[in-house]
Amino acid sequence: MTDHGARTAPPRAVVLDTDGVLIDSAAVHAAAWKTAFDGCLPRWAAGAVNGESFDADADYRRYVDGRSRYDGAVAFLAARGIRLPAGTADDQPGCDTVRAVAARKEQAFRDALRARPVTGFQDASRALTALSSLRVPAAAVSASRHARALLASADMERLLTAVVDGEGAAGLGLAGKPDPALFLHAAHVLGVRPRHCAVVEDALVGVLAGRRGGFGLVVGVDRTPDRHTTDALREHGAHLVVTDLMECVEAVWGVEP
Structure with a gap:
């Protein structure tokens, strides 16, 4: 895990990628x-x-x-x-x-x-539950039109304030990553400015999008067995890289896993 530096206050909201971050579908x-x-x-x-x-x-x-x-x-x-x-x-x-x-x-x-139906990551459910207890709203974003159905089947949609999936993005004419449009729209739905919001991503283009959108914290998630994407996530702009979403919640919001 990398140090994301001193912050006066943790982000007020979180936008999370879906595939590979919340559900095991990558x-x-x-x-x-x-x-x-x-x-x-x-x-x-x-x-x-x-x-x-x-x-x-x-x-x-x-x-x-x-x-x-x-x-x-x-x-x-x-x-x-x-x-x-x-x-x-x-x-x-x-x-x-x-x-x-x-x-x-x-x-x-x-x-x-x-x-083989996909399932949600256990650490993701724990992290979303912890954020909900802190009253930190969370939105899931995805370029996939299947995201909402997959989140519902993994029993995660109930833990989210909003979902912006590929179908919704297409209807709104939102550009795909590395353009930050998906993330910016999700932050708007959550009612926060990007600088007061965190982005959590496992994709390199997603990390780029978070940085280009001016988000206050961009977290990279490396779930590979040998952690071989950690360096690339850092190089693309992640302030913090974790292997488990509860690491992020602990580091940023001070919640014990």
Whole structure:
């Protein structure tokens, strides 16, 4: 854990990412992206600068984690030197347009959820309960349109003051991370200014978004077994890096785990 420095008062509210911070769904998203991309790479090989298969750890964190499906697909394809037409929202799962690839990922993710429902992290439930007892409002944000349903199934939605998911963001025309629009909207819903609010994120683009939005505290969460994202989270601007959300509650609000 890193020292976030002396503060006169703890944040008045908290905005937390959903996938990988509150619920154990990041690995399911990563596997779905791998299914989507690797199934198409042989068709794209002739036009690819780099035809290597999708790395469900490094590529996931670098290109798609925290982004909308469309933006994530664009980022990975660009990194591989692959150009596809954007397509339309009605495109069926396939390999010929960016939206078709995004639809492949959505299909793979839904299939995975039917096989193994995701669960909430125990430390996340404890942390949200502690924040609620302190009357510190908390909002969950996610680029995923599944976030609200997954939070409800993990019995976490009841502990949150607000949820801003991919569907709500799309309806409001909010840009995806690393743009801070999602976080800024969530802080507005909670009734606090960014400088009086904390952001908690496991994605590098999410940490960047928190810093760009002027949030008073940006907390990185490293749940990897060997803590190999800690340095990157710091480099992208996290004031504090934790492995457990109760570490954050203890360090920032003085609540014992």
